[in-house]
Amino acid sequence: MTDVLDPPVQLPPPPPSHEMLEEHGHDEHHGPTGILKWITTTDHKIIGLSYTVTSVIMMIIGGAFAEIIRAQLASPNGTLVSLSQYNELFTMHGSVMIYLFVGPFAFGGLANIMVPIQIGAPDMAYPRLNALSYWLYLTGAITMLSGFFTAGGAANFGWVAYAPLSNSVNTPGSGADLWIGGLLLTGFSAIFTGVNICATVFYLRAPGMTMFRMPIFTWNMLVTGILILLAFPVLTAGLIMLYCDRHFGTHIFSVQGGGVPVLWQHIFWFWGHPEVYILALPFFGMATEIIAVFSRKPVFGYKGMVFATLTIAALSLGVWAHHMFTTGVVLLPFFSIMSLLIAVPTGIKIFNWIGTMWRGEIWFSTAMLMAIGFLITFLIGGLTGIYLASPPLDFFTHDTYFVVAHFHSVVMALLMAAMGGLYYWGPKITGYLLNERIGKMQFWFLFIGTQIFTFPLYVLGLEGMPRRVAIYPHDPQWKTLNDWSTFGAILIGISTILFVVNVAVSWKKYPSGDNPWDAQTLEWFTTSPPPHHNFYRLPQIRSERPTWDHNHPEHRSLTHGKHPELTEDGLEKVHSS
Amino acid sequence: MKVEAKVLLYLGLFFGIMNAVYWNWSLENAGGVMMFAGMLLCFLPGSYYYFWSRRMKARPEDDPNATQTSGAGFIGTFPGTSIWPFTLGMGAFFVVLALVFGIWFLIPGLGLAVWALFGATAEGRRGGTH
Numbered sequence: 001m002t003d004v005l006d007p008p009v010q011l012p013p014p015p016p017s018h019e020m021l022e023e024h025g026h027d028e029h030h031g032p033t034g035i036l037k038w039i040t041t042t043d044h045k046i047i048g049l050s051y052t053v054t055s056v057i058m059m060i061i062g063g064a065f066a067e068i069i070r071a072q073l074a075s076p077n078g079t080l081v082s083l084s085q086y087n088e089l090f091t092m093h094g095s096v097m098i099y100l101f102v103g104p105f106a107f108g109g110l111a112n113i114m115v116p117i118q119i120g121a122p123d124m125a126y127p128r129l130n131a132l133s134y135w136l137y138l139t140g141a142i143t144m145l146s147g148f149f150t151a152g153g154a155a156n157f158g159w160v161a162y163a164p165l166s167n168s169v170n171t172p173g174s175g176a177d178l179w180i181g182g183l184l185l186t187g188f189s190a191i192f193t194g195v196n197i198c199a200t201v202f203y204l205r206a207p208g209m210t211m212f213r214m215p216i217f218t219w220n221m222l223v224t225g226i227l228i229l230l231a232f233p234v235l236t237a238g239l240i241m242l243y244c245d246r247h248f249g250t251h252i253f254s255v256q257g258g259g260v261p262v263l264w265q266h267i268f269w270f271w272g273h274p275e276v277y278i279l280a281l282p283f284f285g286m287a288t289e290i291i292a293v294f295s296r297k298p299v300f301g302y303k304g305m306v307f308a309t310l311t312i313a314a315l316s317l318g319v320w321a322h323h324m325f326t327t328g329v330v331l332l333p334f335f336s337i338m339s340l341l342i343a344v345p346t347g348i349k350i351f352n353w354i355g356t357m358w359r360g361e362i363w364f365s366t367a368m369l370m371a372i373g374f375l376i377t378f379l380i381g382g383l384t385g386i387y388l389a390s391p392p393l394d395f396f397t398h399d400t401y402f403v404v405a406h407f408h409s410v411v412m413a414l415l416m417a418a419m420g421g422l423y424y425w426g427p428k429i430t431g432y433l434l435n436e437r438i439g440k441m442q443f444w445f446l447f448i449g450t451q452i453f454t455f456p457l458y459v460l461g462l463e464g465m466p467r468r469v470a471i472y473p474h475d476p477q478w479k480t481l482n483d484w485s486t487f488g489a490i491l492i493g494i495s496t497i498l499f500v501v502n503v504a505v506s507w508k509k510y511p512s513g514d515n516p517w518d519a520q521t522l523e524w525f526t527t528s529p530p531p532h533h534n535f536y537r538l539p540q541i542r543s544e545r546p547t548w549d550h551n552h553p554e555h556r557s558l559t560h561g562k563h564p565e566l567t568e569d570g571l572e573k574v575h576s577s
Numbered sequence: 578m579k580v581e582a583k584v585l586l587y588l589g590l591f592f593g594i595m596n597a598v599y600w601n602w603s604l605e606n607a608g609g610v611m612m613f614a615g616m617l618l619c620f621l622p623g624s625y626y627y628f629w630s631r632r633m634k635a636r637p638e639d640d641p642n643a644t645q646t647s648g649a650g651f652i653g654t655f656p657g658t659s660i661w662p663f664t665l666g667m668g669a670f671f672v673v674l675a676l677v678f679g680i681w682f683l684i685p686g687l688g689l690a691v692w693a694l695f696g697a698t699a700e701g702r703r704g705g706t707h
Contacts, residue, residue, distance in 0.1 A: 031658050040658040128662050128697065135666025143673060174677050181673035188669070202581050202626075207637035207648035211580035226588070230615045243676065266607040310584065314591040317615050318599065320608065331603040338595075532657075538645045 042127035045530065047134050048112030049429060052422075054138060055105035059415075061145070062096035063496055065089050070489040073482050076474050086470035087156035088148070088175075094159030095179065098279070099186050100141045102414055106282030107193050107228065108137060110421050111221045113429055115197055117523035118218045120206025120541070122533035125199035129192050136189035144182030147175035155179035158468060160272070161242065163253035163264035168246040177246070180239050187236045190278075194228030197221050206522070208541035212306070215521040215544060216292075216299055219306050220285030223313045227274045227281075230317060235271035238264065262327055269320035277316045280410070281309060283417035284349060287371045290417075290424050291353050293519045294368035295360030298545060298557055301352040308345035308352075315342050325391050326398045332391045339389035346382055350375065365517070366439030370420030373447040374413045381409030384458065399468075402461025405454045412450040412492070419446065419499065427512035431528040435506045442498040449491025456481035456488075520545035578630030578639060585623030592616040659700060665693035 032040055041047060069089055072078040081089060116124055124130045147154030152173030157166045161179070164170060201214070201222045214222075242264065244250040251257020253264045292299045299305060318338040321330035353375055362368065384406040387393045397403060419442070427433050460481050465472060472478060515524040525547045526535050539550040543557035593616045600609035637648040671686030 037658075039663045040660045042656050042659050042662070127656060128659050131659065131662035132666055135663055136669060139666060139670035139673075143670070177677040181676050185669060185673055205638035207643035207645055208641065209638050210641055211584075211639075213641075222584075226585070226619075230618055234611055263607055266605075267611075270608060270611045310588070314588055314595075317592055317612055318595045329605070331599070331605070334599055334602060540644065542641075 042123070042131050043532065044116055044124045044127065044130055045113050045429070045534075047130050048109055048114075050134055051104055051112055051137065052109035052429075054141065055101050055109055058096050058100040058141060059105070060496060060500075062093050062101055063493065065093035065096065067489060067493050069093060070486040072470055073472075074486040076479055077471050081470070083470050084153065084156060087158075087468075088154045090468055091156050091158055091179075092145070092148075092154050095144060095155070095183075096141075097411070098159060098275070099183060100137075100144065102279045102411060102418075103190060103275070104137055104186070105418055106279065107190065107197065107221065107224055108134065110286065110418075110425060111197060111217075111224075111282055112193065114425060114523055115218050115221050116200055116204065117428075117526065117530055117534050118215045118521055119201065119204065119209050120522050120535060120538050121200055121204035122535070123204075124196045125204055126192075126196050130196050133189040133192035133196070136185045136192070140182040140185030140187075140189060142182075143178050143185060147178040150174045150178065160268055161264075162268075163242070163245070163261040164255070166242060166246075166264075167254060177243070180243050180246075184236060184239055187232050187239070190228050191232045191236075194225040194232070197225035198229070201225070206538050206541060209522075209546075212303065213541060213544045213546075215285075216288040216302070216305050216309075217282070217285035217521075220281040220288075220309050223309045224278050224281045227278050227313055227316060231271045231274035231278065234267055235275075238267035238271070241267070262324070262329055265324050265327065266320070269323045270317075272323065273320040274313075274316045276410075277312055279414060281312065283374065283414045283421070284309070286421040286424070287353065287374050287417045288349075288356075289519075289521065290367045290371040290420050291356050291375075293424070293517050294363045294365055294371070295357045296363070296518075297356055297360040298520070299352070300355030300358070301348070302544060304348055305352050308348040311345040312342060315345075322389055322394070325394045336389055336391055340386065342389075343382070343386055350379060350382075365423070366434070366436055366443055367420045367424035367517075369440060369443045369447075370416045370423065373443060373450075374417040374420065376413075377409055377416060377447070377450055378413035380454070381406055381411075381413055384409065397461055399466055400461040401457045401465045401467055404467045405457035405461055408457070409450070409454045412446075412454070416443075416446060416450075419443075424517070425523075427516050428523055428528050428530070431512055432506065432508050433510040433512045433516060434502050435510070438498055438502040438505060442495045442502065445491050445495035445498060449488045449495060451488070453485050453488025453492060456484040460485075515547065515551070518548075518551070520548040522546050525550065578626050578633070578636065580639075582623050582626035582630050585619045586627060589616045589619030589623055592619060656700065659697070661693045661697035661700060664689050664696065668693060 031037060038046070038050065068081060069086070072080045072086060072089075112124070112130065116122070145154075150173065152175050154175045155161070155171070155178070157171050157176065161176075166176065201218060205214070241250070241252045245253050245259075251259040253259050253261050255261060288299055288305060315338055319335060319342065321335045322339045324330050325332060325335070384402070388397065388403065388406060423434055423439055460478060463478070465478060472482075512528055514526070514528050516528075517524070521544070522538075522541070523530075525539055539546045543549055545557045549556045592612055596609055596612040596616060599612065600606075603609070637643040640647070668686050668689030668691075671682050671689065673686075675682035675686055
């Protein structure tokens with residue numbers, strides 16, 4: 001049926017005398033079942049799964065908005081939606097994707113499930129806070145989307161809500177207030193998850209799991225957690241100010257009362273640019289794990305990866321105003337230099353990913369294809385980002401489709417890494433594999449669709465087509481380029497449908513075993529799905545690849561700084577199964 | 578503990594230096610204040626971890642040669658199930674709806690939130706369910 005597996009990997013029998021992690025036995029665990037179990041659970045795996053499913057539903061909703069937008073733009077005077085409906089659609093497409101899908105999927109979904117297991121912890125540090133952050137996320141999502149059912153429609157000021165467009169005169173109605181309220185809720189959910197991740201990583205690691213033995217994904221999630229704590233409170237404060245301006249007669253962002261409209265942009269982007277890395281770093285981590293496992297090698301340049309992640313976090317607080325170059329009131333050279341510097345740690349990461357694959361025994365599973373697709377697409381998005389960091393080029397392309405194409409290359413790359421993460425960790429979460437043949441079809445639709453979708457937008461942007469317009473001049477070339485872009489969006493839509501089909505087709509069909517990929521990190525040591533409180537026993541942790549060391553004692557990882565063992569003819573011993 | 582402290586302190590130090598350059602160069606206050614607050618947010622937990630890392634011996638998770646038995650024992654109380662996060666979440670939901678649809682939503686909102694506060698505290702005193 002499928003080319004799923006190499007010979008299955010048998011775990012050796014457990015070494016004797018490993019203490020149980022908890023005092024109470026596992027069989028005596030009785031709890032509520034059904035919907036009450038879902039509502040009252042504090043198990044990070046169930047909460048994480050709820051997060052994952054909810055955020056994938058949000059991706060499908062946001063993707064549907066995107067398809068309507070592209071259908072509208074397929075002809076110059078599209079009449080599929082009205083102009084105000086179009087404003088609502090692009091606002092909610094951006095809001096749903098950024099606030100409700102990419103972030104929560106990463107730090108609430110996969111990280112919530114994987115971080116405690118990767119460091120050998122029984123649960124998150126604050127299980128009840130973890131449950132609360134899911135409920136805040138879910139209610140926030142419902143609040144934001146319920147704007148469509150109000151008389152004035154959903155929020156329609158763009159996902160950035162620039163003042164003074166977002167004040168009560170220019171955007172009256174409850175749709176905008178629901179957007180603010182939903183964002184307050186999801187913002188708090190993100191902050192609580194950030195607290196939880198940091199505390200878990202700092203205090204609940206297994207014995208021997210030193211900081212520099214944590215998997216790169218966990219390192220990236222720790223840095224993401226720190227960035228969440230630095231950035232999200234700023235957004236929450238800004239939203240409260242915006243709400244006060246709309247309803248309580250303050251003039252923080254309005255010129256009439258002596259306020260400063262650009263202050264909103266400062267506050268928003270002081271959150272907004274670290275947010276870009278909050279979105280990106282988890283997926284960098286997923287790609288790192290996938291590439292290392294499917295290349296049959298340890299991560300190349302482990303410490304360089306950690307250093308690059310920390311450098312990105314450090315620089316991310318000093319780059320916000322590169323979104324505001326054309327306001328004319330920001331310090332251009334400072335923000336240009338800082339933004340260009342971000343390319344250095346990102347380059348280190350790309351170099352290390354290629355170094356990990358170099359001379360590895362690459363296994364082109366769906367997860368690996370997705371990770372490679374991520375690498376290529378992210379490189380395109382990253383390189384075009386370097387153009388935008390240069391003020392003269394940014395003046396030329398600001399608010400054109402070039403910017404849209406740039407960040408869609410980036411986020412579509414993140415989507416590929418997200419799908420790779422689902423194919424890689426899905427068996428660990430559920431105990432069942434997804435179908436590889438449908439998965440590969442999904443990858444090629446997604447990858448080719450993404451390039452067909454973004455490339456015409458780059459050209460359109462350079463030719464001056466502004467973003468956020470529902471109609472555009474009759475120009476044969478613009479129409480052709482928009483048609484290609486719409487075609488690419490349709491391919492991406494098909495790939496999403498293929499994913500849903502794959503989940504339905506593979507539902508409990510291909511049992512995976514505990515370690516189907518012969519993977520390296522600690523989460524593959526436990527059963528699939530992991531038991532309550534995650535581990536029956538733990539291996540000795542002597543490197544960043546404890547499961548690999550346990551399964552392949554003849555090819556143990558070496559501690560950092562040691563030279564590799566050489567074979568008789570002077571070659572490095574290849575780690576293979 | 579040392580690595581955790583270093584990560585936060587170096588991040589805070591970098592934010593401080595970056596802010597010193599930015600504030601003097603840009604003559605714009607909003608970003609400077611936010612970066613300064615970011616620096617403090619790193620220094621606060623970072624100095625706490627640094628303080629303790631010099632005064633306690635390495636925990637099992639900081640010891641590269643630790644065995645699994647060295648970490649055995651009581652880790653903490655992990656409640657198996659709890660209704661209070663859901664109650665508090667719904668309370669927060671209604672409070673936010675009060676911002677949009679009318680002040681009367683505060684009654685169920687704050688009611689649920691306060692109920693959850695008492696319930697979660699009582700549950701915490703009991704030690705939670707396993």
